[in-house]
Amino acid sequence: MTQKRNTAGTPLTGRIVVPGNPSYNAARMEYNRRFSKFPRIIVFCQRTQDVINAVKWARERGVRFRVRSGRHSYEGFSSVNGGLIIDVSEMNSVKVDRKNMVAHIQTGNPLARVYRKLWNKRLALPGGTAPDVGIAGLTLGGGIGLLSRKYGLTCDNLKQVKMVVASGRRGAKPIIANEKKHSDLLWASRGGGGGNFGIATEYTFRVRPIQNVSIYSITWKWRDLEKVFPAWQRWAPAVTNRLTSTIEVAAKQVGTIVSTGQLLGSGEELRRFIQPLLQTGNPVKVMVRTVPFIEATQFFAQGDLNLEPKFKITGAFGFKPLPREGVRVIRDFLSHAPNQHSTVWCQSLGGAGSAVSRISPTATAYPHRKAETVYELSARWRNDGEQQRNIQWVTRFRKALRPFVKGDYVNFPDLQIKNWPKAYYGVNVNRLKRVKRKYDPHNVFRFAQSIPVGKKSRQ
Structure with a gap:
């Protein structure tokens, strides 16, 4: 353990990294490389007392700080220029x-x-x-x-x-x-x-x-989009709640539509459940397997590997299947995507006795209980010269879909959303x-889209 002492006040304890340390560059890096911030100090806490000391240290000195765990804040909320990052990633029991x-x-x-x-x-x-x-x-x-x-x-x-x-x-x-x-x-x-x-x-x-689960993957070509996407949106909430599924439409340059899912049940049962999808359009690739659950987590993680390092993501919820005009919006935007790394991804949430929708929208802070699906619109790139075009594409895409979807998922934060408290937290x-x-009456824990300490919002 190291600690940073000052002439007075609480010492900073834990593993401390400052500019000039060989590990500083790796320690400051975010998952979304669109952001490159230079904190004054990063403290990797190893016990609760390190966290307490870090908050006290920052408050005593009036130093801005951010809180970080997995570094996956899509809008860079867990990093800060010139301040303190309180990182808990070494507390991993x-x-x-x-x-x-x-x-x-x-x-x-x-x-x-x-x-x-x-x-x-x-x-x-x-x-x-x-x-x-x-x-x-x-x-x-x-x-x-x-x-x-x-x-x-x-x-x-x-x-x-x-x-x-x-x-x-x-x-x-x-x-x-x-x-x-x-x-x-x-x-x-x-x-x-x-x-x-x-x-x-x-x-x-x-x-x-948990023991074994059954997983599937079905791939179609682009020409099947207007058949497959509506079919999946009707099917996904209606099928047994033991089956959660996704669909991803890639940019037209890639030209694929892929649905995947996981069933708490046998492969034979899963083949029966996915028949409506197999009978839609012309699937070019079908996989159904029964695997240990840990292997299933590795299978679904593959989509998150080898991605472009910079990205813009926004989200929304679907409370009913998209009408024809909504599917056309998806087709049009992915036909004119900024590059091949642009997608729309959806996951089923509600319907058919789903454990998500059985809970009241006010029983927890997560309000989107009645949504059937969650959407993620994303664009990714490598060179800074591409950034503006990609961000604008995502923003325009969201606006075009707005008549058919609602809100946003707080874990897909988007600085372009004006009334973000309503979008994330609803009622x-x-x-x-x-x-x-x-x-937190003194608003100590704050960032660009932190919950404000204010009077009732006008809704």
Whole structure:
């Protein structure tokens, strides 16, 4: 352990990286290379006391800070120029209590490590697909993945959170939020977004037994778009909630449409369920396999590898299938994509007794319970000269789809959205502001789209 002392006040403890250190460049780098920020100090916390000290250190000196776990903030919210980054990625313990079917998971864990540790006990937690996404932000924003329709969002399985919050004018303290104490903070931590109220250091999750699952992948050519996309949107919410599926339409230069999914059941059963898709258009490639669950997580992670390093992403929710005009918008934009790395990706969430839609929109901070699907519109590039064209394409695409979709997923943040509190939090905006005022009245935890400490918003 190292510590940075000042003439007075709280010392900064943990692994400290400053400009000039050989590891500084790697330590400051974000997942989205569109952002290149130069913090004054990065502290890799190794225990809760390091987190407390870091918050106190920053408050005592009036230094701006950001909170970071997996570095996957799509708009660079977890980094800062000239300030302090409080990084929890070295706090990565996973303790499994199989008897009570819970896991105590520190917030520095990436998803791949969580899946592997739980799989050793033949257990699973509903989570996302990108292997290096941090469990911290994923959970706080909701957490959608290929077990969602059966077992809910990641945040729906959150039973308790340990969090370091601001205290008084210059302090910080750890608190525990569960159904019995600080239940309003637990409510807000289930979908209220990362970095808004404090720094989560450990979660307690309900976990599920798991063994083998069946997975599928179907590929069509571009010419089938106007048949396949509507067929998937009708089928995905209606099929058994043991099956969660995705569809991705690539740019016309690539010319493919790919649907994938995961069933808690046999390969034979999965083949029956996907018949409506197989009978639509002319599939050029079909794969159905039964695999150990851990292999399925690796299969779905493949889509997140070898991607262009800079990107712009936005999201939205579909509450019903797109009409013909909506599918035409997708066709037109992907026909004129800025490059071959532009896509529309959708995942099924609701319908057919889905665990996501069974919960009330106000029971947790995540409000999009009745949505059938979530959309992700993305453009990726390598050279800075391409940036403006790509960002403008995503912004125009979102605007063109707006008549047919609603809101946005807080884990797909978008600085171009004007009324982002309504888009992310819907009916829960005012309650989230009340929780913010209670736990962070001095607005210590803030960034470009943090929940404001304000009066009721006009909606």
